[in-house]
Amino acid sequence: ETGVTQSPTHLIKTRGQQVTLRCSSQSGHNTVSWYQQALGQGPQFIFQYYREEENGRGNFPPRFSGLQFPNYSSELNVNALELDDSALYLCASSAPSGGLQETQYFGPGTRLLVL
Amino acid sequence: QKEVEQDPGPLSVPEGAIVSLNCTYSNSAFQYFMWYRQYSRKGPELLMYTYSSGNKEDGRFTAQVDKSSKYISLFIRDSQPSDSATYLCAMSRGGSNYKLTFGKGTLLTVNP
Numbered sequence: 036e037t038g039v040t041q042s043p044t045h046l047i048k049t050r051g052q053q054v055t056l057r058c059s060s061q062s063g064h065n066t067v068s069w070y071q072q073a074l075g076q077g078p079q080f081i082f083q084y085y086r087e088e089e090n091g092r093g094n095f096p097p098r099f100s101g102l103q104f105p106n107y108s109s110e111l112n113v114n115a116l117e118l119d120d121s122a123l124y125l126c127a128s129s130a131p132s133g134g135l136q137e138t139q140y141f142g143p144g145t146r147l148l149v150l
Numbered sequence: 151q152k153e154v155e156q157d158p159g160p161l162s163v164p165e166g167a168i169v170s171l172n173c174t175y176s177n178s179a180f181q182y183f184m185w186y187r188q189y190s191r192k193g194p195e196l197l198m199y200t201y202s203s204g205n206k207e208d209g210r211f212t213a214q215v216d217k218s219s220k221y222i223s224l225f226i227r228d229s230q231p232s233d234s235a236t237y238l239c240a241m242s243r244g245g246s247n248y249k250l251t252f253g254k255g256t257l258l259t260v261n262p
Binding site for chain 2: 093
């Protein structure tokens, strides 16, 4: 069974640029959630995708957007990067069934530095 | 007031000690409670998962949930240097709402 993978592992961008981060969910999982983890903080929920539709969004501006593909992989796009966007971006996959909470399994993250 | 409060530590203990990690929360709608372990520069790894109040044991780890006090704990028995990591509590309302709300994390060091 393949776990959650993310690419790239590290990324350096300058303020104002755009970035795309990628995530492949664990085999059999159809739900992907994205989190932002600033240094010394817990992860903050950005949004979740279920069967290619956005299924909940945290307190992040519209310049954070996402996609989920038919194979359940996902992208996180951030436009007009700001210095405060520097963080570890985590993807988590899960396989909800019957409307019950299912555990979320995290990937290793993409570390983004905005200069 | 943050929805989930967790003492960031750091916490340093000798090998073999019993470790107690705690979180408090304010949202009474939370029903699912998790503990994740995160090694430096890695993604969080699920350790324990509990629904509603009660205790759950898995090897050296015990998770406790007291919904009446809005308080959750993780106990680690016979702590090992390999347990050195940041421990994150997380919780969710469950159902169709899968958003996880995390604490800040507690940095634990177990000294040989």
